[in-house]
Amino acid sequence: MGSFTGACEIVEEKDVVRLAKHSNRDMERPAALKQGSMEYDIDKLFQSISIKPSPSRVMMGSSSFHRLETSSSAGPSRTTSPSKKSAMKMPFPIGTPRSPRVGPSDSISLKQALRDLCISKASEMAAQKRLSKSAAASPRVSEADRIKSLYRQVLNESAGRSGLLVDKGKSLVEISLTPVDDIPSSSQSVPQRFDTIETEPSNSISEPSQAEFLLRVNGNSSGLKAVGYQMLHKSNTSGSSLSSGSGDFEIEIDENATTSPPVVIEDVSEEIDNHVTSPPSCSGSKVDAEEELDKSIVSSALDSGLEGNLDQGTSSGSENRKLVLTRNIPRPKPRPKRKILLKKKLRIVVASATKIVEKADVPLEPSASQLLCQKCHCAVKSTSTENNPPTNASHSTEKCSDGVSSLSKNASPSDYSGKGVADEQKRGNPTSNEKFEFSLSSKDSIGEYSSSTSMSEESNLSRFSCGNKPHMSMDVRWEAIKHVKLQSGSLGLRHFNLLKKLGCGDIGTVYLAELVGTNCVFAIKVMDNEFLARRKKTPRAQAERVILKMLDHPFLPTLYAQFTSDNLSCLVMEYCPGGDLHVLRQKQLSRCFPEPAARFYVAEVLLALEYLHMLGVIYRDLKPENILVREDGHIMLTDFDLSLRCAVNPTLLRSSSPPGKDPARMSGPYYNTSNCIQPLCIEPSCRVSCFSPRLSSTQARNPKPRKPKRPDLLTQQQFRSLPQLVAEPTEARSNSFVGTHEYLAPEIIKGEGHGAAVDWWTFGVLLYELLYGKTPFKGYDNEETLSNVVFQSLKFPDSPLVSFQAKDLIRRLLVKDPESRLGTEQGAAEIKRHHFFEGLNWALIRCAIPPELPDIYESGATEATSPLGNSNNGYLECKAIGDHLEFELF
Ligand SMILES: Nc1ncnc2c1ncn2[C@@H]1O[C@H](COP(=O)(O)OP(=O)(O)OP(=O)(O)O)[C@@H](O)[C@H]1O
Secondary structure (H helix, E strand, O other): OOOOOOOEOOOOHHHHHHHHHHOOOOOOOOOOOOOOOHHHHHHHHHHOOOOOOOHHHHHHHHHHHHHHHHHHHOOHHHHOOOOOOOOOOOOEOOOOOOOOOOOOHHHHHHHHHHHHHHHHHHHHHHHHHHHHHHHHOOHHHHHHHHHHHHHHHHHHHHHHHHOOOOOOOOOEEEEEOOOOOOOOOHHHHHHHHHHHHHOOOHHHEOOOOOEEEEEEEEOOHHHHHHHHHHHHHHHHHOOOOOOEOOOEEEEEEEOOOOOOOOOOOOOOHHHHHHHHHOOOOOOOOHHHHHHHHHHHHHHHHHHOOOOOOOOOOOOOOOOEEEEEEEEEOOOOOOOHHHHHHHHHHHHHHHHHHHHHHHHHHOOOOOOHHHHHHHHHHHHHHHHHOOOOOOOOOOOOOOOOOOOOOOOOOOOOHHHOOHHHHHHHHHOOOOOOOOOOOOOOOOOOEEOOOOOEOEOOOOOOOHHHHOOOOHHHOOOHHHHHHHHHHHHHOOOOHHHEEEEEEEEEOOOOEEEEEEEOOOOOEEEEEEEEHHHHHHOOOHHHHHHHHHHHHHOOOOOOOOEEEEEEEOOEEEEEEOOOOOOEHHHHHHOOHHHOOOHHHHHHHHHHHHHHHHHHHHOOEEOOOOOHHHEEEOOOOOEEEOOOOOOEEEOOOOEEEOOOOOHHHOHHHHOOOOOOOOOOOOHHHOOOOOOOOOOOOOOOHHHHHOOOOOOOOOOOOOOHHHHHHOOEEEOOOOOOOEOOOOEEHHHOOHHHHHOOOEOOHHHHHHHHHHHHHHHHOOOOOOOOOHHHHHHHHHHOOOOOOOOOOOOHHHHHHHHHHOOOOHHHOOOOOOOHHHHHOOHHHOOOOHHHHHHOOOOOOOOOOOOOOOOOOOOOOOOOOOOOOEEEEOOEEEEOOO
16 A cells, blocks of 8 residues: 555544544535545545646556455455554545545546545445444443343243243333452342342242342452351241332341441432443443443442442452442332341341351351251261261161061960060070070160061151251250360260269160269260170160150250260260169169159150150150159150051141040040140249149049130130041051060951050059059069060059049050050050040140259269279279270170
């Protein structure tokens, strides 16, 4: 292009327009050219060009023109030249501008030709420019596209999840995000954030005509996303919801809720709207443009009145950061009423979430989750130290008919011996886990597993494995154990001073132990794994451990930790200083409990059994020896190695004849019609007597229908006619020969298969023993005892005097046919309704004053002997050999 002496620029369209606009000259233009068209503009431009070419120059111009034409068609040299900055700019040879009217006609035709060329070139370039503009996506276009695509994404997501209606045509979402450095890509993060909102129950979010989501998060940028999610999630779990009928949602999330005052959030949607629709000030690369957009939208929101600081790199925890999700649909100006209402609702959501965090954070530093999980993790962690992790000791679910020595109804009493069972076992019951072993005394537990409708060892446990023990959550012993674990990494026997041997059972020895450096005492059950394996009792130990992990009930033991030290499996449990009911009964005058005391104990046992059954655990080893007395005089049912785990299917019974009217079960004259078992009748007082005076016998014989004290309370009759939820393993069956001779249910002895009803049989035996000081079918020896259980009818001694109600309950429980036994059909609820428990406030029995308080064992940490120490006060049968402990377990 050096042939041209001068250069003008064909400038961009708008400049041309500007030029044309500002030209004061009266220019000729072809009539065909439309004003405002490009041709018109070029023509106008050329009118301002004065060309006076010499012939040579004309030639040159022609050749140049030719070249120009060529290049315009093919354009390799020009368009591909790297030296050209822009295809938009084309040097063009011109001379000093002169009037177009001056000059010969050839110059006019040249001018005309040039004008035509320029028009076509300009059109071409304008087209190219348009193309390149759209490809490069000018910020303004990209904003709109991006926002639209985000909106579509969001709406699609939300529509898919919560059934929100998507009005693609009208709705537009502007999403202003927190600092860009938090969010790598807005298109990635936005749906995620929105998702957290949409995880709320769909029915709680109604489609608003105008919706505005405003999340404010106080916190640093790194934690922002997680906190936001977590809190929303928690608010979800807390049952609160984001709801709006009006369309405005405002959520304030304050990470430092305790320190930061609530922030007033104002409506910024309008400002954001304005910003989005106005072109950004400048643009660099596409990414820059998007970042800029994000920043500018947020800053626009801030400028418009939002409090806070969006300093991206330097924000501190105390600074407020805002996360604005605005779903913006054209709407009338703000409606403050709605907003206030919703703000309140949503604050509740966030407040509840915050509360959870605060609560979790309070007790101990490093984190809430640590504390929350500690209660379960203490066991979990200890498990990790186990040398022998639990194996799957699942029992088959099929019914085994030959698993035990089954006694036919015609069998002679002499056949009722454990030997037969043992022989059967030896013959090889493939489903049996354990050999039958004779109990040494009629009160020793018999443990022999056969088949059963039980669950696998660890199956169904996951829901408990991370469970807390809410009723013991304030127990300092959790903290003590956690502290030791944190310090030492794991818990072991070395952390305990063994103070005293509490008792020795079939599978282990129980010690009173003090956690070193604390005043916390525990009962540690120590089991020798080798011994268990040799005696094939490992499954029993595992069963017990699994069940203990599940429990969280005031009348059942709390398992604080479990670990294996030196091949010794240890269960760290709550210590009961009151001994067991067997010992306690021996201490009573005439070796039996007064009826109120017996009623108190069996009532608590009944609640424990009910809970176990609901968990799908059939206890199977009820006896006074396994009922321990806590420090506060209440009971604790222990020893689960013979328990059976099985599935429990809660069923809703709707009976036309209320259970209380069942003639087979409830026909006794004392069967009460007013026992209060519904929570509505609970009186809100603590330390109440859980027994109220019974009806006098005349009253009882002629029970009058009682008026409910309050009209809003259901009468017992009405209550009974309501559907009843039965969550008992009523269908469970086992053929194992387990239990204690004097307590064995007839169906176990007969080997007919047994279920949860065995616990109601043993419950009857227990009540009998507590009241009479002996079991009902005790024979000269075990054989005779078993025979009596199956054949002998129930008799009551003349002394001590026991109420009719007590005898009636015992009679109904000690029904030999399990199908007719009280409790078989509806579980504990049936038994609770018996007249014997009339007036008992079941819900508050744990607050009732127990019959007696035990003498508390003074642990005396200083007197205690550590198993690793030198001194031995005679309590312990263990000694330290280096780092190892030697136990005399049995
Ligand atoms: N938490 C506890 N607090 C106080 N004493 C306890 C505790 N747990 C168990 N004991 C005592 O230890 C003795 C043996 O405990 P346990 O019954 O658990 O052993 P076991 O081997 O399972 O017995 P079993 O032969 O009945 O299966 C019990 O008689 C009881 O007196």
